[in-house]
Amino acid sequence: MAGNSQMPKTAKSRAGLQPRFGRKQAGNGRSQGDVMDDEIALDALAGHAGYAVRRFQIWIFQDFIRTLGAVDIRPTQYSVLTVIGANPGLSQMAVAKRLGIERARLVHLLDSLEQRELVSRLRSATDRRSHALHLTARGRTALAQFRRLAAEHERHVAEKIGKENRERLLQILSAFT
Amino acid sequence: MAGNSQMPKTAKSRAGLQPRFGRKQAGNGRSQGDVMDDEIALDALAGHAGYAVRRFQIWIFQDFIRTLGAVDIRPTQYSVLTVIGANPGLSQMAVAKRLGIERARLVHLLDSLEQRELVSRLRSATDRRSHALHLTARGRTALAQFRRLAAEHERHVAEKIGKENRERLLQILSAFT
């Protein structure tokens, strides 16, 4: 869950969903389908939380990916690093459960993170089935940088919906974290 | 955008993300990774809007899929039907742009919807490149039922986060619809 979100690899420049005006001044006779975007009624959709949340989530992930683009870290990777950083020694199962990621999926995520030498899988002394996850030294310093960029992303969010709204949002959704 | 969201085909019964207690009373000596979920710190993640939004979006889509499971309608399909129903005669381009779906993706969505005889693609009289999208009679009555189920889903959302919070959320995110 923390993961998902199929974002564009190439972050789109057009950040937004701002209403677009203009485009062919609304003439008299408009044929089928020839309607300006803004005029297209959403109908019941406008009252659906899921629709709004979905579009917001897309925007926010795109901005995250763009903002952390230079360091090539996606939201899921960031969430994994953060949890491991805050809880060294966790098993893959524990991380997966905490973040709502499938353990099958976490395998690949960790493969990549381990290849980049940000995370290391140590064999657990007490349970030889499981791995104890740790950040490498490199991972720790890298995460510090990621955090700064993530904070910048969070400022973008605040700019987009308003500082107070962002906090209200976090409060409303606190049960889901 | 309206689309995306890879949901489980088989809606999970456990709706939630409620904190789970218990599981092996926290003994004294806990080894690596042997930590109760609730104790695992999220650290910076807790302050990230994207993380909360993502988990909420997953919950909400799962509930939508489960609630509309009997009629086999997913969020994206519902959004397409709603927009076509509210704006008969729209071209595929117009629908795609309005919902933020790729037109390539909409092709498949409409193929499925047309096969189920909920939507029909009529050749536009004015632009022979494009299709004028309409709901079939069957589609209109079906959509009415979908709407009732979607309203039920929306009530689940209200139960989950609170009636007032849901409305506050819709207001905060209104710019994204």
Place this chain on the structure above:
DNA sequence: CAACAATTGTTGTCGTCAACAACAATCTTC
């Protein structure tokens, strides 16, 4: 009006992600 550019629907490819299923190695439990 004819050449060129843009749009529309379509097909296909690639990459991300969630859900499952199966498996070997390793605990746990009875």
Place this chain on the structure above:
DNA sequence: GAAGATTGTTGTTGACGACAACAATTGTTG
């Protein structure tokens, strides 16, 4: 110790977004 559960792993399926290319059909412009 045998049966059952858990952990990490691999592989498959399906929804989805991004892209690229294409034919058919406008539009635009010299």
